[in-house]
Amino acid sequence: MKAILHLIEHDFRNFFRYKWWLAGLISMNLADLLIMAVVYNQMLSPEIAEQIKSYFSFFAPGVTVVGLFASAFMIGREINMEVRRQIHHYMLSLPITRLELALGRLLAGGLRGMMYMTPLLLTTFLIIGFPSLPQLFIILGALFLLATGISGVSIATAVSITSFEKFITARGLIYYVLFFCSSIFYPLSLIQTLGQEGIMPQPLVVLAELNPLSNGADLIRAFLLGNPAFTFDMIRNLVVFSAIFVTAATIAYMKIIERK
């Protein structure tokens, strides 16, 4: 346990050393909310406007989840850099078990995502309204599952791909697929309608429905906006996502990294 705490401390310290990168990321997220959302609000069709009321309110939970994703994914970039510069040899030589090492890095990635997301979530609460205490706990718990799952995706990718160029390409693909095939920018109901009309390919509709980012954003909307309605499927999908990628990343980190 002590070793895991040391690793979390290590990764938190490194996270806050990239303060300009973080400032840039926060600026981008706020620009998304304060510029894009305001403009898009004026572009809504009457049917969608009827459904979501305000794009600004609709998008605020989406931006929160985008911020969580980008910051939790950052641990993968650092681990990939460690592998390329063989700094991972140092980590592997420390008096820490491989399981502690893997879990420490995973948790650190997830917790960094939670920490970065906190001001964005508070902004969302200020814009839309505050949830009840039980709802707040469910939101935080669900977002923690999402953050550790994302941390798992990034670590599994980082240790499987040593080349920086390939890692950046893989990261880009994961970002774009998960961002744009989700309910972050548009309501899931609209994607499903487009799927029924044959405009959107069915596999993409299924991906958007199962996408953990959709589930995370819609869970916040469910409690703050009442639309879409809360379902336990949201929690279940996040638990499954987190379990799969935490396991995958742990195995990848413990097994693959020793061969590099």
Place this chain on the structure above:
Amino acid sequence: MAIIQTIDLTKRFKDLVAVDKLSLSIDEGEIFGLLGPNGAGKTTTVLMLSTVIKPTKGTAIVGDYDIRKNPDDVRKLIGICFQEPKLMWVSTPWDVLNWHAKVCGLSTRERKRRVKQVLEHVNMWDHRRKRIHGLSGGMKKRVEVAKILIQRPKIAFIDEPTSQIDVVGKHKIWNMIRELRDEGSTIILATNELFEADVLSDRVGIMHKGKMLVCDTPKTLKDSILGGDIVEVQLEKEVTKNVLDELKGFKEVVEVVVVKSDDLRIHLNKVEKVVPQIMNLFLNERLPISSIRMSEPSLDDVFVHYTGLTIEEAEQKSKSR
């Protein structure tokens, strides 16, 4: 008593056998020099013994633990100073060392004391808050060496400790390695600097192409070269046949070369033992000596003797492996 015992330790990277059936025993409390050119398999051996990478075949007992079966227990005994400093570029020396000491289980008080003491010792105190990416190669190396000096592990693996470090710094680090040994650590020193291995090591193992060629004390290795010691004698008069015959009669003398009639080069073993007898011979034969010069073989000569190559030539061959 052996603290490290390797049994047919082998590491293969695709077609390259980096370490080939290494069987080696290292005693507790000694400085063991693992000597060889770049690419000889020294670093791979260190990485296997420290459980960073897994052997392809064979195993090793480090402390009382098998590196394959109990790697977590092995890591509690060891510390490594890597050849290339393993430091995150955005960190500072203070943070790197403080965190390292914390992970190695030092109490807050002891940690702060040792980090300060070692940073001052390696002349890095004034640079402790600078980012790693702003430090010179030598400074980064000093931070890397500082890690192990703070940790004081039971078994310390030190890989090329003085590469990129200036002459004054080298002597300082050599003294610190000796102090570490005196405080109870067993030290495995991987180096391609023959002089460094000679001055520091209690025993030396010479590696070449993944194999251990020979292993003993530096003195025994040097003495193992027949006729490796050379005595050059300049006489004031011409040497006589009788003296030459008597010289050849010493069992330690391998060859007597008459460069000129008054200038001899004697190839022999155990120079320190035979020279007084040679001096007596010249005095008894009334042959005054105008100058005498003695030279012992170095570990370079030992390396050449066992491989047929200089260390530079061996490095070139390793690159093309």
